[in-house]
Amino acid sequence: EAGVTQFPSHSVIEKGQTVTLRCDPISGHDNLYWYRRVMGKEIKFLLHFVKESKQDESGMPNNRFLAERTGGTYSTLKVQPAELEDSGVYFCASSQDQWETQYFGPGTRLLVL
Template sequence: EAGVTQFPSHSVIEKGQTVTLRCDPISGHDNLYWYRRVMGKEIKFLLHFVKESKQDESGMPNNRFLAERTGGTYSTLKVQPAELEDSGVYFCASSQDNGFEQFFGPGTRLTVL
């Protein structure tokens, strides 16, 4: 069974540009989460989807971040326009029935110059 996949693995963009990160959860997992880790800090929760609905988006830093999960399958996280402080590693995780058995993807390393 394939694990959680994320694309791209690494993205380097300039301040002001737009970047879209993609996450493909494990097949059949209704719960999908986004987290990020900025340099020197802990991994922080961004938001949680149940199927296509946003269950909790309390961790989204501001309105430059837009997450979608059309059809309840893969999810995208768009940053527009990107700022220097958005640099970090963005992780996606999925789970089937509960939130404490989350399986993480390898992350997307975002560098904003």
């Protein structure tokens, strides 16, 4: 069974540009989470999808971040326009039921110059 996959693995962009991160959860997992780790800090929750619906987006930093999960399968996280402080590692996780184990992807390393 394939795990959670994320694309791209790395992205280097300039301030003001747009970047879109993609997450493919484990097949059959209705719950999809985005987390972020900025350098030197802890991994922090961004938002939670149940199928295509946003269950909780309380961790989204500001309106430059837009997450979608059309069709309830893969999800995208778009940052527009990117700022220097958006640099970090963006993790996606999925679980079958909400209160079950979250399986993490390898992360996308984003560097905004």
